[in-house]
Amino acid sequence: xxxxxxxxxxxxxxxxxxxxxxxxxxxxxxxxxxxxxxxxxxxxxxxxxxxxxxxxxxxxxxxxxxxxxxxxxxxxxxxxxxxxxxxxxxxxxxxxxxxxxxxxxxxxxxxxxxxxxxxxxxxxxxxxxxxxxxxxxxxxxxxxxxxxxxxxxxxxxxxxxxxxxxxxxxxxxxxxxxxxxxxxxxxxxxxxxxxxxxxxxx
Amino acid sequence: xxxxxxxxxxxxxxxxxxxxxxxxxxxxxxxxxxxxxxxxxxxxxxxxxxxxxxxxxxxxxxxxxxxxxxxxxxxxxxxxxxxxxxxxxxxxxxxxxxxxxxxxxxxxxxxxxxxxxxxxxxxxxxxxxxxxxxxxxxxxxxxxxxxxxxxxxxxxxxxxxxxxxxxxxxxxxxxxxxxxxxxxxxxxxxxxxxxxxxxxxx
DNA sequence: TGTACATCAGTGAACGCGCGTTCACTGATGTAC
DNA sequence: TGTACATCAGTGAACGCGCGTTCACTGATGTAC
Numbered sequence: 001x002x003x004x005x006x007x008x009x010x011x012x013x014x015x016x017x018x019x020x021x022x023x024x025x026x027x028x029x030x031x032x033x034x035x036x037x038x039x040x041x042x043x044x045x046x047x048x049x050x051x052x053x054x055x056x057x058x059x060x061x062x063x064x065x066x067x068x069x070x071x072x073x074x075x076x077x078x079x080x081x082x083x084x085x086x087x088x089x090x091x092x093x094x095x096x097x098x099x100x101x102x103x104x105x106x107x108x109x110x111x112x113x114x115x116x117x118x119x120x121x122x123x124x125x126x127x128x129x130x131x132x133x134x135x136x137x138x139x140x141x142x143x144x145x146x147x148x149x150x151x152x153x154x155x156x157x158x159x160x161x162x163x164x165x166x167x168x169x170x171x172x173x174x175x176x177x178x179x180x181x182x183x184x185x186x187x188x189x190x191x192x193x194x195x196x197x198x199x200x201x202x
Numbered sequence: 203x204x205x206x207x208x209x210x211x212x213x214x215x216x217x218x219x220x221x222x223x224x225x226x227x228x229x230x231x232x233x234x235x236x237x238x239x240x241x242x243x244x245x246x247x248x249x250x251x252x253x254x255x256x257x258x259x260x261x262x263x264x265x266x267x268x269x270x271x272x273x274x275x276x277x278x279x280x281x282x283x284x285x286x287x288x289x290x291x292x293x294x295x296x297x298x299x300x301x302x303x304x305x306x307x308x309x310x311x312x313x314x315x316x317x318x319x320x321x322x323x324x325x326x327x328x329x330x331x332x333x334x335x336x337x338x339x340x341x342x343x344x345x346x347x348x349x350x351x352x353x354x355x356x357x358x359x360x361x362x363x364x365x366x367x368x369x370x371x372x373x374x375x376x377x378x379x380x381x382x383x384x385x386x387x388x389x390x391x392x393x394x395x396x397x398x399x400x401x402x403x404x
Numbered sequence: 405t406g407t408a409c410a411t412c413a414g415t416g417a418a419c420g421c422g423c424g425t426t427c428a429c430t431g432a433t434g435t436a437c
Numbered sequence: 438t439g440t441a442c443a444t445c446a447g448t449g450a451a452c453g454c455g456c457g458t459t460c461a462c463t464g465a466t467g468t469a470c
Contacts, residue, residue: 001464002413029231046414110312113368120373142344143391152381153388160362166315171322179354186355186392189345203431204446248447
């Protein structure tokens with residue numbers, strides 16, 4: 001039956017949220033439209049009233065995930081956050097173990113390379129935003145590279161730390177933690193020391 | 203019909219090679235046993251004479267890929283190679299564009315996290331070997347971290363550079379190249395300057 | 405404001421298709437004598 | 438060395454299953470008068 005426009009918009013958002021979560025958890029090819037619809041409390045027919053195809057839903061779910069994670073990272077860290085604060089939040093055991101709500105680049109990175117241009121655009125936008133956040137929060141470091149180079153390298157390197165730590169966790173949890181710790185230590189050096197004293201919130 | 207033991211072993215190796223290549227190119231869930239068998243010049247029935255399941259083949263194909271890429275990287279760089287040489291080979295446009303023969307950690311990293319323990323063990327072994335190669339080839343750098351920390355961070359960070367560069371390539375090739383270039387510049391600083399003059403080959 | 409009706413979000417059965425896996429069969433291999 | 442036969446790698450038809458997608462239908466919404 002027909003529902004109000006508001007309800008329809010809510011349902012659409014539920015589908016995107018469910019897809020975003022399940023794609024990260026099970027992989028884009030690893031979860032079906034039936035399970036996504038069920039997670040959103042709807043039938044798969046409703047999904048096709050909102051999206052032309054699973055691919056279209058995937059593109060929107062990826063974009064949603066990139067924006068969500070970026071917002072959590074940047075706004076969650078608060079004003080006056082340093083690049084080190086971002087690194088601590090991203091390169092962490094907590095993030096490694098929370099794949100369903102974590103960064104889509106780490107959860108679906110290798111699958112994204114096989115998706116279409118729309119998905120690639122969301123990916124690129126997410127990386128640019130992350131790099132911009134790092135750029136604004138960098139400190140001084142004894143590294144012969146421009147600030148933009150350091151910011152881009154940090155945005156890419158942190159993804160590798162989580163991907164590798166996750167892949168190893170099941171067989172060698174100690175090595176997995178060692179990688180997280182090592183990546184954080186080293187990338188913090190790349191990010192550099194704080195330039196200005198931390199401002200108090202409000 | 204029955205074939206010689208040698209031929210059977212060759213066929214098994216062909217299946218592993220075909221699977222390794224196609225898993226990297228299309229994803230583990232993105233390619234079927236029929237196509238893998240065809241690529242190896244056999245039928246899917248032959249595949250099941252050699253492997254109990256697609257999962258078992260996946261585990262062996264991943265292990266093969268990790269060993270192959272490690273051998274190519276380390277032995278390909280030659281004696282007296284520096285960590286910078288390894289970085290140049292790994293963090294490159296050439297590697298980004300050769301997904302079917304490139305590092306399985308970058309090609310299937312996010313899928314590996316969803317596979318079983320056997321695959322995780324191959325992954326862990328590959329990362330340990332890579333870190334060991336970096337450890338032996340590090341130079342001095344103004345980074346407050348142990349050599350082991352630097353080696354592990356490099357092994358993980360380089361994966362992120364390729365994953366991110368690939369995900370972005372389809373929509374923003376310039377940004378993709380910028381990331382490869384930035385990651386190489388920055389990670390080279392982490393790897394440090396050459397400690398000993400390069401030995402001449404032979 | 406009240407009534408008539410077109411709209412369309414959502415339901416659930418049904419579709420064809422390709423998947424991983426099984427199995428009866430083949431016939432060259434390789435062993436036992 | 439020659440013969441008889443058990444072995445088993447490989448073939449290809451067939452299996453059930455779950456996938457993405459379609460579609461006739463429902464009935465509350467929301468617009469036209």
